[in-house]
Amino acid sequence: MRFLATILLLLTIGLVHETAASEKKAVQPAPNGISIPAGYKDWRVIAPAHRTDNNTLRVILGNDIAVEAARSGKTNPWPEGAILGKIVWKQKNDENWAAAHVPAALAHAEFMIKDSKKYAGTGGWGYARWLGMDQKPYGKDANFAQECVGCHTPVKSMDYVFTRPAPIP
């Protein structure tokens, strides 16, 4: 009986641990209902960027559809199903190479999801952003996406995307 009790105890501990881990991973959807794309941190690179107006470093990643489009030059328009992910960090000077900017704290991860029908109201792209390491959804309500559209409208002729794929041999 003591053996059985030990087994049950270990199983219970395992279950509790697993539940805790899942809870830690649960990211709330954005106010427009978009869920954070699964596995984005394993996506491939499309380009880096550096902003001098807000002192941030960025990496633009893409899901497989987006990366294939980027590498074959078919990005105007981007294909249906393409997702672009941008990871943004505050910059700091490297402690061992003062002239280099390197990532400090994570600012946010943000996404553009191409679905011309579903997101017809926002130029064919669904927008979402999650703030910081605890990935708090950005925006009070679904209207936050109009802010995204406003900022991206100057590049409407590039299918609303600023990023140009970086040349990689």
Add this chain to the structure above:
Amino acid sequence: MRFLATILLLLTIGLVHETAASEKKAVQPAPNGISIPAGYKDWRVIAPAHRTDNNTLRVILGNDIAVEAARSGKTNPWPEGAILGKIVWKQKNDENWAAAHVPAALAHAEFMIKDSKKYAGTGGWGYARWLGMDQKPYGKDANFAQECVGCHTPVKSMDYVFTRPAPIP
């Protein structure tokens, strides 16, 4: 016979095309004998960087061993078999967002390969660099790697690696 001739012609064309494609892909090894790591442009991101002393943007990628080490904080020392790849572009100002630096021409792709025994003479890391989109090996002879070691020696206490993995949730 005409049918067979057509088939043979098509097969020949196919073969010639394939040979041309392979020749295009063949990248010469570095002067220290290191071959360019296969599939590096599909590797995952460890961090971006920006250098103000030579106006370049960089993305540091890693093979699976390196990325697992980066994500679990086991980078001092980096594990045997880890490969870090750095892709470097000249910067330009984004044509639609003047305060942003974005990639212009590719400068080079360079690598650090961890093998304490094989590369004991250069601090346990094998170094190699390929220039531009035609991926010309850098260095006149195998001694070029001493230049790499010299530059990386200030971070000897970090296993000769400047890059600190960027936080990604």
